[in-house]
Amino acid sequence: MLSGLRRCLSASTSRRALWSLKSLGTPPFVSAPRFGHQTLATAPLPAVGGGGTSLAVRRARALAHERLLQVEWEDGSSSLYPFTWLRDNCQCPLCTLQSARARSLLLSDLDVHTGVDHVQLTENNKVSITWPDQHSSEYEPDWLKRRCFSPEARRARQEELFLNERTFWDSGLRIPTASFEEVLHDDKAALAWLQALRRVGIVYLKGAPVEQGQVAKLSKRIGYLRLTFYGHTWQVQDKPMANNVAYTSGKLSLHTDYPALHHPPGVQFLHCLQQACEGGESEVVDGFHMAEQLRREDPEAFSILSSLRVDFTDTGADYCDFCVQSKNRIIDVDSEGKVVRINYNNATRDSVLDLPVHKVQPFYTSLKSFVELMNRPENVVTYRMEPGDLVTFDNWRLLHGRRSYVSHPDYLRHLEGAYLDWDEVMSRLRILRKAVHGDAP
Incomplete structure (x- = not known):
């Protein structure tokens, strides 16, 4: 043909x-x-989640003075995530309408100067954060990695999207x-x-x-x-x-x-x-x-x-x-x-x-x-x-x-x-x- x-x-x-x-x-x-x-x-296209591209989290810790979460990956690289952004993007059913993948948390209810009470890794390698009001958030490693704030990661994500x-x-x-x-x-x-x-x-x-x-x-x-x-x-x-x-x-x-x-x-x-x-x-x-x-x-x-x-x-x-x-x-x-x-x-x-x-x-x-x-x-x-x-x-x-x-x-x-x-x-x-x-x- x-x-x-x-x-x-x-x-x-x-x-x-x-x-x-x-x-x-x-x-x-x-x-x-x-x-x-x-x-x-x-x-x-930039590599995306799944198909063997996932990275495990080696360590996650709060940098209180900088108001950042530092995530260290198993390949030795690291990523930084602002506390405010993490709280704004909590993936729990109270903060996100899962069926629409849309934010339910109102900006008027967001403390844009929030700190964190506690950070830990769960047994299934999710990053768990407890906030000052005792609200709890969990983040998948792939989800975090795809939203890294480094210039290289941002360029790759924008190219993937657009x-x-x-x-x-x-x-x-x-x-x-x-x-x-x-x-x-x-x-x-x-x-x-x-x-x-x-x-x-x-x-x-x-x-x-x-x-x-x-x-x-x-x-x-x-x-x-x-x-x-x-x-x-x-x-x-x-x-x-x-x-x-x-x-x-x-x-x-x-x-x-x-x-x-x-x-x-x-x-x-x-x-x-x-x-x-x-x-x-x-x-x-x-x-x-x-x-x-x-x-x-x-x-x-x-x-x-x-x-x-x-x-x-x-x-x-x-x-x-x-x-x-x-x-x-x-x-x-x-x-x-x-x-x-x-x-x-x-x-x-x-x-x-x-x-x-x-x-x-x-x-x-x-x-x-x-x-x-x-x-x-x-x-x-x-x-x-x-x-x-x-x-x-x-x-x-x-x-x-x-x-x-x-x-x-x-x-x-x-x-x-x-x-x-x-x-x-x-x-x-x-x-x-x-x-x-x-x-x-």
Whole structure:
């Protein structure tokens, strides 16, 4: 089946454009080819509880002056836990609703300056603490180890929870590809799909039925679709009196969808039902990679685009009538300066520009630099979708576009699209990872 898919792909896309998830083994992408200065490789997930990774506690003692519990592990390492945090996270039935794994203890009842009366190890190697009010708490070694406060442990835990590491790419990318039916029905295939979607930002699914409703069916593998003003799903076709530039046959420049919303959809599905006879090739670029490249090549432009908030607008009628307005930075960064989202759509960038007049020209100069960087041939991946192809991609990261095409009334190019949010996608990824690997929460 895979060899058949590769033959189809070579007929419709660049020979290096797509590659199979199934051929990679575990972990995904280890055997991927190099291109530029990047390698399609994903770091293995941090070790988690179970499967022989448990560590026994050698000793636990209270450091009263520092108000910390010190836990020494059998491998010689140690961890420190603040008293207040331990009391706040008591796992007993009075303090935690076990069925929901939710805290019952009210913050108003928490003594944030609490000490401890007594610390000991139980016969089954749990850490037991008696508090000044004689309340008792017990903590499993694995539970404590996974919540160690060391910088290394915190980084590993955050990576395990959110898969924050990304694999950057340029025009040499061979888009990860998988079987639509396998993703629908096999947990391992679905997990590999979502991990690749998170790491690389784009995954191609082959073999979807050539009929509407497949993006909705795929969404049920995750949870549910994101409803927008264009509906739960939407039909990308050349339409008279189009209410969106995507519903024309003209070229679509590289963009992210819906920056006119303050919280744009995180993930996009596009399913090809019919392709144009001529033209209509899709283009994608790694926005995170481009932002980092801009940071290196033009730090001032990066600073401007990651600090100034730009107006976006979208007005019309579809699922219902709408008049959307937002203010977003072209490049969103977190508190540590890491790029977390790209917000750029030239079609919906508003003529209203809420900037001091002296910042207008620097803004345009910076944005032009970013767009020219994205459009360099060495950064753009081009592929052609054929009926039955379904592409899934990270709308916070990738900028996508489309070449113009010849519109014919008897052979109308038709894609069906849908959105999801990253919260739902990451939720399903964690559930699948536990089902496949037995990872502890």
